[in-house]
Amino acid sequence: MVTEPLSITRESPHSDNGPVYVLDRVTKRFGRGGATVEALRSIDLQIDPGEFVAIVGPSGSGKTTLLQLLGALDRPTSGHVICRGRDLATMSERELARLRRETIGFIFQQFNLIPTLTAQANVEVAMASTARGRERQNRARALLEAVVLGARAGHLPSQLSGGEQQRVAIARALANRPAVLLADEPTGNLDTTTGEEIIGLLRDLSERQGQTVIVITHDHAIATMAPRVVSLRDGQIQAKPPIPPAPAG
Amino acid sequence: MFYISYVLSELRRRSGRTILTALGLAVGVALVITVSALSSGLSAAQASVLKPLTGVGTDMTVTRPLQLSTTGGGGNAFFSLTPKQRAQLRKENGGTRLGFRNIAKPGRHFSVDRFRVSTQLTFPASQVSKTAKLSGVADASGSLTLTDTSISGKIPKNISPPSNNNGSGFGFGSGNGSGQGSGSGRAFGPGTGGGRFFGGPSGISFNSRIVTGIDPSHPSLSALTPGQVTKGSYFSSAGNPDQAILSTAYAQRQGLSLGSTVTLSGTKFSVIGLASAPLGGSPSDIYVKLATLQKLAGLEGQINTMQVRAANGGGVSSVQREITSSFKGAQVTTAAELAKSIGGSLADAKNLAGKLGVALEVIGLLAAVLIACLLTLASVAKRIREIGTLKAVGWSQLLVVRQISLEALLQGFLGGILGVILGLIASQVVNAMGLTLTATLPGATPQSGPFGLGRFLQPAASGAGSTLVKIAAPVDLNLIVLAVVLAALGGLVAGAVGGLRAARMRPAVALRAVE
Numbered sequence: 001m002v003t004e005p006l007s008i009t010r011e012s013p014h015s016d017n018g019p020v021y022v023l024d025r026v027t028k029r030f031g032r033g034g035a036t037v038e039a040l041r042s043i044d045l046q047i048d049p050g051e052f053v054a055i056v057g058p059s060g061s062g063k064t065t066l067l068q069l070l071g072a073l074d075r076p077t078s079g080h081v082i083c084r085g086r087d088l089a090t091m092s093e094r095e096l097a098r099l100r101r102e103t104i105g106f107i108f109q110q111f112n113l114i115p116t117l118t119a120q121a122n123v124e125v126a127m128a129s130t131a132r133g134r135e136r137q138n139r140a141r142a143l144l145e146a147v148v149l150g151a152r153a154g155h156l157p158s159q160l161s162g163g164e165q166q167r168v169a170i171a172r173a174l175a176n177r178p179a180v181l182l183a184d185e186p187t188g189n190l191d192t193t194t195g196e197e198i199i200g201l202l203r204d205l206s207e208r209q210g211q212t213v214i215v216i217t218h219d220h221a222i223a224t225m226a227p228r229v230v231s232l233r234d235g236q237i238q239a240k241p242p243i244p245p246a247p248a249g
Numbered sequence: 250m251f252y253i254s255y256v257l258s259e260l261r262r263r264s265g266r267t268i269l270t271a272l273g274l275a276v277g278v279a280l281v282i283t284v285s286a287l288s289s290g291l292s293a294a295q296a297s298v299l300k301p302l303t304g305v306g307t308d309m310t311v312t313r314p315l316q317l318s319t320t321g322g323g324g325n326a327f328f329s330l331t332p333k334q335r336a337q338l339r340k341e342n343g344g345t346r347l348g349f350r351n352i353a354k355p356g357r358h359f360s361v362d363r364f365r366v367s368t369q370l371t372f373p374a375s376q377v378s379k380t381a382k383l384s385g386v387a388d389a390s391g392s393l394t395l396t397d398t399s400i401s402g403k404i405p406k407n408i409s410p411p412s413n414n415n416g417s418g419f420g421f422g423s424g425n426g427s428g429q430g431s432g433s434g435r436a437f438g439p440g441t442g443g444g445r446f447f448g449g450p451s452g453i454s455f456n457s458r459i460v461t462g463i464d465p466s467h468p469s470l471s472a473l474t475p476g477q478v479t480k481g482s483y484f485s486s487a488g489n490p491d492q493a494i495l496s497t498a499y500a501q502r503q504g505l506s507l508g509s510t511v512t513l514s515g516t517k518f519s520v521i522g523l524a525s526a527p528l529g530g531s532p533s534d535i536y537v538k539l540a541t542l543q544k545l546a547g548l549e550g551q552i553n554t555m556q557v558r559a560a561n562g563g564g565v566s567s568v569q570r571e572i573t574s575s576f577k578g579a580q581v582t583t584a585a586e587l588a589k590s591i592g593g594s595l596a597d598a599k600n601l602a603g604k605l606g607v608a609l610e611v612i613g614l615l616a617a618v619l620i621a622c623l624l625t626l627a628s629v630a631k632r633i634r635e636i637g638t639l640k641a642v643g644w645s646q647l648l649v650v651r652q653i654s655l656e657a658l659l660q661g662f663l664g665g666i667l668g669v670i671l672g673l674i675a676s677q678v679v680n681a682m683g684l685t686l687t688a689t690l691p692g693a694t695p696q697s698g699p700f701g702l703g704r705f706l707q708p709a710a711s712g713a714g715s716t717l718v719k720i721a722a723p724v725d726l727n728l729i730v731l732a733v734v735l736a737a738l739g740g741l742v743a744g745a746v747g748g749l750r751a752a753r754m755r756p757a758v759a760l761r762a763v764e
Contacts, residue, residue, distance in 0.1 A: 068760075073640075073641055073755070074756070074758075093646060094645055097643055097644065097645040097646070098645075100640070100642065101643020102643065104643075106641045106642060108638070108760070112635075112637075112638040112641075114255075115262070115635075116259050116261075116262040117258055121255070121258065124251055125639065126642040128251050128255075128644065128648070129644075129648065130643075175642075176643070
């Protein structure tokens with residue numbers, strides 16, 4: 001499905017040795033006083049470069065919270081999230097913004113495209129401060145073509161189907177050649193066929209280009225496609241995942 | 250730049266919200282423009298009223314008024330004068346007493362002119378050249394303003410011999426002045442105009458007018474400047490001595506026009522010009538050359554008003570002190586003092602515009618900025634998830650604030666332009682309404698006679714101290730630029746407030762927001 005694989009991702013995503021993520025007893029609580037909810041309880045997790053990981057679990061099991069901590073969108077209440085050797089807790093707001101910009105690509109369940117911008121401009125948003133003028137436009141165009149949306153570059157999100165919108169979002173997530181792609185239920189708002197297409201696209205990125213991909217899903221059919229599944233329940237990783245993890249590295 | 254096209258897309262695709270916010274600011278801007286324009290219109294109106302006093306360059310007017318005792322009241326005011334003043338006043342106003350017996354034979358028609366100086370005592374014209382030599386004085390010029398009473402009719406067949414003052418002539422009328430002023434005409438009540446001679450034989454009428462003799466060699470510094478001549482021409486230094494310029498109001502009353510003749514004490518003057526009467530100037534009925542009037546009135550070498558121009562504006566008060574100390578009994582009135590004494594609805598409006606105007610502008614702007622802030626906050630609140638997304642794809646806090654502020658700045662700019670359009674419309678409406686206000690200058694007229702004499706001698710419609718001024722609301726470029734800048738700044742403040750609030754949210758929280 002990805003027609004120009006080398007042009008849209010890092011040429012050597014494995015250049016950084018060591019794991020992409022190491023989570024050390026990560027706990028996240030919400031609320032204050034007596035009404036606190038413990039979304040994550042002392043999570044330990046390691047994700048290596050090039051892995052395709054599906055995070056599964058019922059609603060409220062802490063999947064989204066985990067993904068937000070991985071995406072540097074939030075900070076843990078305790079424990080450490082170490083991304084490519086750096087503890088996120090020690091990083092400033094600016095450094096976190098830079099990490100999100102350069103190392104992480106985010107894909108949302110609701111696509112989260114900016115409604116007033118065209119598909120092309122929505123991809124360019126991610127490169128607003130990393131690429132200039134024509135270079136940015138050309139790359140956005142190439143990314144849209146890579147997700148087979150070249151012909152729809154001038155359309156507004158409201159003029160695109162759900163699957164098309166999610167492909168624009170994937171193009172946006174790949175804009176800065178991130179080390180890791182984080183997808184929060186990317187198929188949740190799509191029909192089964194379109195959902196499979198999107199998962200296929202993500203697996204393709206992982207298998208053919210060694211892109212690290214972490215996908216949240218509560219759809220076990222999709223999870224079976226993933227080489228490694230992390231199962232969450234009540235904020236904890238289940239001891240026995242339904243499918244054995246793929247060998248690391 | 251990407252940021253700019255993003256801003257433009259936002260404004261364009263959310264045009265309803267954009268226009269609403271811009272309109273909020275526009276109302277404030279329009280208010281500022283209208284109030285400022287009105288205020289400057291009022292200033293311009295006041296300046297036009299003062300122009301004959303300040304614009305032309307007469308900085309001071311020197312007179313020698315009667316020094317009435319402040320304790321003297323009513324008709325006794327005359328007796329509070331010094332004997333010398335009384336003597337001069339009697340001499341200069343004494344001609345009023347008219348012995349019919351001396352004019353013509355009983356039953357015969359007669360016409361006779363009498364000149365009086367009223368409250369402004371005369372002084373030698375040499376004072377002008379003396380004053381001109383004072384340091385700080387640029388120029389000085391003298392004029393003589395007299396009240397001319399022309400009495401005509403038939404001598405009664407039966408007249409008693411002129412055995413006493415109250416015989417068949419008339420003396421001073423009954424005083425009704427309070428005696429509080431120092432020679433100001435106000436103390437004596439307004440003139441009620443000429444009319445039939447009271448209590449005397451029928452068939453006798455008198456006609457009274459104010460005549461000013463001016464020095465045509467100082468046209469810009471005299472009681473009548475060439476600028477006031479609305480029809481015809483001004484005096485030339487060399488021309489015919491028997492020329493007259495009439496006030497438009499007097500000419501209208503008397504049915505006179507250019508080329509007509511007026512007779513003063515038997516001398517015929519041809520009317521060469523018509524002039525508008527300035528507020529606070531000497532609103533005389535007839536202007537002739539100084540030398541001609543002095544000769545007619547038998548006051549050769551005498552004047553009773555001196556116009557003085559200071560070499561520079563800052564020197565006015567020192568020149569004023571100098572004249573007062575070197576010229577005993579002189580009263581020096583500066584243009585600034587006259588300006589302060591302007592009253593009437595114009596002054597009220599000006600004061601109102603000065604005080605209320607600023608308050609209105611501040612309130613209007615604050616309200617506009619507040620509205621813009623609230624609307625921006627509301628629109629930012631709706632875009633929390635969008636902002637969370639921007640942060641998730643790596644936008645820094647600064648970049649987010651900049652983006653929102655840029656949008657608001659442009660919105661404010663738009664509001665400014667809309668406001669200017671609204672303001673221009675409003676000021677055009679004010680112009681079209683043709684509002685008129687009156688300006689009143691109390692006590693600036695030396696023509697009223699003492700002790701109620703002015704009641705008889707002052708022509709009715711000389712309009713001494715009051716003028717109608719049309720109010721415009723001019724909008725100048727500076728005001729427009731200022732208004733647009735203010736609106737843009739208002740937008741910027743609103744954007745910065747809204748943007749900062751949104752950008753400081755943790756992206757995880759922002760992303761959870763429901764759109």
